[in-house]
Amino acid sequence: MKAILRLAAVGLLLTGSAFALTGERMPEMTLEKMTPAQRSIAEAIINGPRGRMSGPFNTWLRSPELADRLQKVGEYVRFKTSLDKRINEMAILMTAQAWGAQYEWYAHAPLAVKAGLDPQVVAAIGAGRKPEKMKDDEAIVWEFSTQLRRDHGVDDAIYAKALEKFGEQGIVDLVAVNGYYDVVSMTLNVARVKAPAGAEMPFKQAGE
Known part of the structure; x- marks a missing residue:
């Protein structure tokens, strides 16, 4: 029963x-x-x-x-990641913006703000801009994730900063959150999963 x-x-x-x-x-x-x-x-x-x-x-x-x-x-x-939820959600938003995955943005932008990420930082990420005012750990996540996606690797300078701030486990977890949400975003785009009608999005859905 x-x-x-x-x-x-x-x-x-x-x-x-x-x-x-x-x-x-x-x-x-x-x-x-x-x-x-x-x-x-x-x-x-x-x-x-x-x-x-x-x-x-x-x-x-x-x-x-x-x-x-x-x-x-x-x-x-x-x-369960070792990263603070605020910067973990930041990496997710960067991934959603990079892939034009509207549903991912719709689902996680409120979670990022709830976790303590400044709405101005969220807005800048949504617009594809480098946020002007970030905390030290946020600046590391932005540069690390930007290099990783753009250059397919990271340079020694940002690696050293990430290592000092997050440790080796944090670096691995940061790579993983970027990679996992790449797969999520690709899936959403191929299946054409969109945000609800009327939801305000800072970027167009990929493929539109």
Whole structure:
């Protein structure tokens, strides 16, 4: 009986507003359409710290094993990373802007502000500009992430600053949050997952 009630709850979450954001290329996958493997992964996501299905997960369920592995990586880089949530969210926003992933921006801009990132910094990132006033750790994240995405590596100067500020684990976690949200953003763009109609975005959706 408990299992039936749990699956019913999953069904309600799957048919909520999060899936309504999915674009035309990957139609909403309701509970009834899922295989047992897909349903198991959907339950794991909903019962985890996210509490719901959103963003790339509807698309990833088309490849269940990949979905399971990616959602576990995502759980770490978002909820368990060694980086302060403020700068972790900053790196996510930089990734969303770089890829023109509107849904990612829509989901994380409020989280970044809630975590303490200055709204002016958020606005500058959204406009594709280097923020004028950043805290020391934010300036390191901006330069490190900018070099990594632009040059496919980082120079010794910014590496040394990141090492002093975040340690080796922090550097690895910073690389991981950039890389994971690259995959998220690519998925959202290919599946054409957009922000809700009427939401104000600082950049155009990729492909428009």
